[in-house]
Amino acid sequence: MNAGHHRIAIVGAGPGGLSAAAHAARLGVDHVLLEASAAHAHTIQRYQKGKHVMAEPPVLPLRADLPFEAGTRETVLERWRAGLDATGANVRYGAQVTAIAKDGAAFRLSLRDGGSVTADHVVFAIGMQGNLRQLEVPGADLPCVQYQLDDPDEYRGEVIVVVGAGDAAIENAVALAANNEVAIVNRIDEFARVKDGNLKLILKSIESGRIGCWYRSGVAAVERAEAGAARPYVLVLNTAEGEARIACDRIIARIGAIPPRRFVESCGIAFPSADPMALPALSGRYESSVPGLYVIGALGGYPLIKQAMNQGYEVVEYILGRDLRPADHPLFEEKFAKLRFGLTVDDTLALIQERIPLYREVNPLQFREFMLGSAVHRPEAGAVIFRRNDYTDSFFTIVDGTVEIEIGEENPYRLKLGPGQFFGEMSLLSGRRRSATAYASAGCVLVESPRREVLKLINSIEAVRHHIDRHFVIRAIQTAFAPNASDEELEAVAARARVNDWKPGTVIFAEGDEADTLHLIRSGSVAVSRNIGGREIVTSYVAAGNYVGEMGLMGRTRRAATVRANVATETVSLSAADFDALLARNPELRQKVQALVRKRLAENARISAQPQTGDIVSFLMQQGLGEATDVLLIDESLCIGCDNCEKACAGTHDGTSRLDREAGPTYARLHVPTSCRHCEDPHCMTDCPPDAIRRAPNGEVYIRDNCIGCGNCERNCPYGVIQMAAAEKSGPKKAVKCDMCKDLSGGPACVRACPTGAAIRVGPESLMDLVARVER
Amino acid sequence: MQESLLAYRRMRYLWAAGALAAAAILAYALHRPPEPPNGGTWLGYTLGGIAAALVLLLGAFSIRKRAYASTLGSVRGWLSAHVYLGLALLVVMTLHAGFQFGWNVHTLAYALACVVVASGIVGVWFYLRYPEQMSRNRAGETREQMLAELADLDRLCAKQAAALGGEFPDVIVSARDRAALGGSAWAILAGRDRSRVVLPGAHGGGHAQPNAGQSRLVDWLGHELAGSTDGERTRLIHELMALVNTRRGLLERLRRDAQIRGWLDAWLYVHVPATCALLAALAAHVLVVFLYW
Incomplete structure (x- = not known):
């Protein structure tokens, strides 16, 4: 040799x-x-x-x-x-x-x-x-085009265009945006197939205007600018609206590898x-x-x-000819042991994938990874899988047996789901509480997947996204309007329904518009306002899981109010014709919607008479209650300023109070202290490298001990409620925030320690009641 | 808008305390002891036992208030009970004493309990009365924000005075330095404004003069304004006057804030020490009673 x-x-x-x-x-x-x-x-x-x-x-x-x-x-x-x-x-x-x-x-x-x-x-x-993929357009060989970024701090005050929509492109764009004017060019209209953290990071940067974004745009050419131009190069883009020219200093193409x-x-x-x-x-x-x-x-x-x-x-x-199982094998063995299928790990995985149509198009490697993050259950017959109003947001698929979903509150209707079907997508997509209660039946085998894993799958496999979206729409219509209709009956309506994204502050429809659609709010929340005496007055707040626009449709009139997104909001819209069809098949529904219209009209009348209420709602929306699930408020007409709430918070949390009672704005005796709002889609969770921020079943957003103290969450929280503190004097600083006393049996210590009842906690359900009480 | 501590749970503790007091009165009225009613009859001992238990229960509030992780009711419920049962104590212990008073440790304990209950009543009155006033006075600002605003105004006043020149800078600086906030406990509680200002010769000969509510300063500015014939100077004085008036309002609010906070705390300086004395006197009372059985 x-x-x-x-x-x-x-x-x-x-x-x-x-x-x-x-x-x-x-x-x-x-x-x-x-x-x-x-x-x-x-x-x-x-x-x-x-x-x-x-x-x-x-x-x-x-x-x-x-x-x-x-x-x-x-x-x-x-x-x-x-x-x-x-x-x-x-x-x-x-x-x-x-x-x-x-x-x-x-x-x-x-x-x-x-x-x-x-x-x-x-x-x-x-x-x-x-082999990094390179631009193949005229001018791609100009010196301003590069395919790597070693040190983002090298560049300052430049106009830089990042081409690409993957993790590398996002990370480059965000890092460069600190000292430069940055735009990112994306071939399609969303950022698919990127890490969750990066997705939220780029969307937030785009939303806040820190990074410009050209969606549905491709690079057509790179040119030298005319002499005397402010920037030496021009990037020519083909956009959906036609050609666009961006004057720039540098182009960084991160368009993947072949x-x-x-x-x-x-x-x-x-x-x-x-x-x-x-x-x-x-x-x-x-x-x-x-x-x-x-x-x-x-x-x-x-x-x-x-x-x-x-x-x-x-x-x-x-x-070397040795037999060795993949490293995750023991994890799967343990996971699958309780299924008692008597199959090998590989066969069990294949069986699950075969049984559930949603996962059939996922490649086996990706599916194995997905299953690694998921849990399997074999609940007792009649066991509750989750309850209506729980804050859990995991996603369930049925491998065997059946599950009954109880929809509706007054006249609950049980919907039966069988093998291959899935449930739990409502909370998964809206971040809101469970809208129904799920019961297991005998011999039921379930896969429970965490939100993060499912979103990753949704983002990378179009078929999965499409499937879940369509189901969401069916289930949303079912819950709101047609509890006893089967999936098949609603299929056609769901196919015609549209899913809309609204940026914060955008008008969904305006007073005086022709009423032609109904919006089911899938995530986020909206403010309803009316023009009263020449002033726009907020009359109501509507949270995810409810609908708006029914008034105009029922009466076939013009819109009586303006509806605006409070935060980033998604709605499912139904046409007037489809809504009519739903009304026609269910006479009770007409009464129900009429009752809602009456209630909303009464609310409008009351608020027109007391315009201050509208101001209170506006004030609370400005303080982030539009996306809050549970927030601490202080009734200043009762608060004696004893700070027992802060002392109780510190006393139950290693000596650091997670709330600052005195700080924060006040309006009409309602004080919003600096304290966690437990947002539906928490900003703090956007970019947590060790994934330490979690949401518990009761809705509280809390930080686990594996926090590395990077401070990203502190920076990402728009309400300033996260602080870096050390449990012991010399210990490392970690992020601390309100955890709603999830480890105390009696509930939040701040509220229980308030001697006068001034400290209260409010969620979206009780918000309008509270506002009504303020008036009294 | 939230129910107050008195209205807590449809006043359940008012009903409980009322029932207790009514039962005690009824028993007292029906009781026919051989001797005049006193603490030594069976009813006297019973009422005494109840009263002592009440005192301990009322005192336990201060422990519960600090037991932040406790799940034994809410502090608010405890306070509501504390208030109503404290009033009931007044009835029960009076009947226990059988209206017999003298110069002894027994009556001392009774008197101290009365002081505690009376100061508590005052405290409740403050708790119900002041928060609203405090909130209105604060107008949505924290004390730190008000103080920052005051510092801002001081800077603006000094700048304006510098632009005017002459005696203005000295007067404004003296008004700033001698503006009184806080002071003795009594001054805070009385809300007394001991601010002073040094005005130039003709207006007081360089002595510090009382300037409560900044009124001397405002008078002097008015005098200067009346005497000004220069348009630009008049405009500057007008602006300074506006600043001084804003500052005056802010000082007033800060003083009022300290005053309210002061009263919200002050009654406890009677209530808590009297409670300690009561516990000591009560112990002595019980000891003496059992020693001289």
Whole structure:
């Protein structure tokens, strides 16, 4: 055997390759790790300075001989370097493989410098980053176009356009926006397939105007600006409204990567289709169509660092002919044990995916990941799965048996769902309390998936989004108007209903408009206002789960009021004809809607007589009650200023009060102290690297102990209710906020400690009652 | 708009306390002891026991108030009960004493209890009366915000005075430095304004003069305004006058705020020490009674 021969040659020193080399070294297996660049983990080396590297998915255990946990880019890289040194792995930097060919029983890997290496087995761990997709438009070769961003602090005061809508594009745009004027160009009209944190981050930046966004726009050309222009270049875009020209200094294109397919194919590895995004066909042991050639990591369809590292470990085991189950296997075994299906983990997963049509189009790898984050249940017959008004927001699918959903309050109607159907999407999408109670029947087997996992699936698979959306609309119509109608009966109406997004403050319809639609509020809330004596006066507040616009439709008149979104709001709109059809099939409904119209008319009359009420509602909306689920208010006509509420809060929470009684605005004796509103869609949860902010079933938003003290939530909260505090004097500072005393049996200590009853907690349901009481 | 502590749960503790007092009165009226009614009859002992239990229960409020994690009712319910049962105590202990008073430790305990209940009644009255006034006086601002606003006004006044020149800067600085907020407890509670100002020679010869409500300063500015013949100067004085008036209102509000907060606290300085004395006297009373059985 010559000196250039190894048992295993690993191509690419990314997380997968590093892990494979480390494991081979530890086992004493003869190997070589060939890396084209001068350092390990090239992709991560090129991350932004100080970038937080996540260790997703959190439940998956790490199986590798190198350490890895979430942290800054620098720590992660340094720990790998030290780990690699400790194992004594054989690494050759600057060794770019240009060709791989069969040479007798072995493979010959030709290197760019003219040398070559032979090996019995080859592990491809070259990732996806190798071939960044480039702009293919006139002017793409101008010096202002770049495909990487090493240090965002290098640029100041420039106009920079980021092209792309993936995680890298978002992270670049947000980092650059601190010191530059930034716009982002997105081919479609939403940011799909990005991490939850990044999605919220970019939407918030766009909403607040920090970053401009060109939706449904493609790059047409890059040009030099005319002499004397303020910016040296012009980016020409094709938008839905026609051509747009943006004067700029720099263009950063982050439009993803193409799998280095040509190279992989030249080695003889087969792909299942001609689709440029297709992944190579692999066995369960990562072996490609060429025996002895293995593919791991992003190139094989596993884009997460931890997965790649686990595969690096596993592939070495497989090459040695050992039997090894994937790292998540024991988790699944434990999860599925209570199902008593008597099937293997793989068969159970296949069965679930087969039974539930919603998941059929999800690829098995992605489904496995999804299931890893989900729980399976086998509830007793008659057990309550969730109750109406619970604050839970997980999503359920039925694998076996049936579930009964009790819809409606006065004359509850039970809807029966069978295997393959799903429920719980109302709260999932609206963030509001459960709108119905779900009961299990005998032999029922359920999959419960957390909101985060389902949203990830919805965002990456169009079919799943479409399916859930349509169901949401059916269920929303059913709950509001037609409790005893079957899904099939409502299918046609649901197909014609539209889902609308409203930015905060936008008018959904205006007083005097022709009344042609009814809006069911799916998330957010709206303010209803009327023009009284030349002044716009808010007459009411309507929360998610209710509808607006019925008055005009019933009377076939013009709109009697203006309806405006308080916060980012989604509505499902029904046409007048469809609404009529619903009314026609259910005479009780007409009475119900008429009763609501009467109630709203009475409310309007009362408020017209007491315009101050409208001002109180407006005031409370300005204080964020439009998105609050539970907020502390103080009746100043009773508050003696004893601060017992603050003392009680501090006394039950490590000595730091999470509320500031005196701070905050007051209107008409109602004081809104600085204290958590427990928003429906909490701003604080937008960007929490360790995912430490959670929402409990009762609705309270609380911070878990794994807070890393980064302060993102403190910055993201528009109401200033999160502070950084240390539990012990010398301890690390962590984020603290109101947790509604979820660990105390008696409920919030602030309210219970108030001697005069001035401190009260109010939710969207009791808000208008409170406002009415203020008047008295 | 929320129910007050007196109205708590449809006044359930008023009914309870009323029932207790009524029962005590009824028993007292029907009771025919061989000797004049006193604490030594069986009814006397019963009423005494009830009264002592009431005192302990009322005192327990201060413990419950600080037991923040406690789930034993709400502090508001406790306070409502505290108020009504405190009134009932007055009835029960009077009947227990059988209207016999003297210069002894027994009557001392009775007198102290009366002081405690009376100060408590005053406290309830304050609690019902002042929050609304305090809220209105604050007009949605915190004390810190008012103080910041005051500092702002002081700066603006000084700037305006500097623009006017002459005696203005000295007068304005002296009005600022000698504006009194706070002071002795009595001054705060009385809401007395001990502000002073030093005006130039002709208006008081460089001595500090009382300036309650900034009235001396306003008078002086009025005098200057009347004597001004220069249009620009008149305009500047007018503006300064407006600033001083705003400042005057703000000082008034701050003083009123301190006064209200003061009264909301002050009664406790009688109520709490008297309670401590009552507990001591009560212990002595009980001890003495059982020693001289």
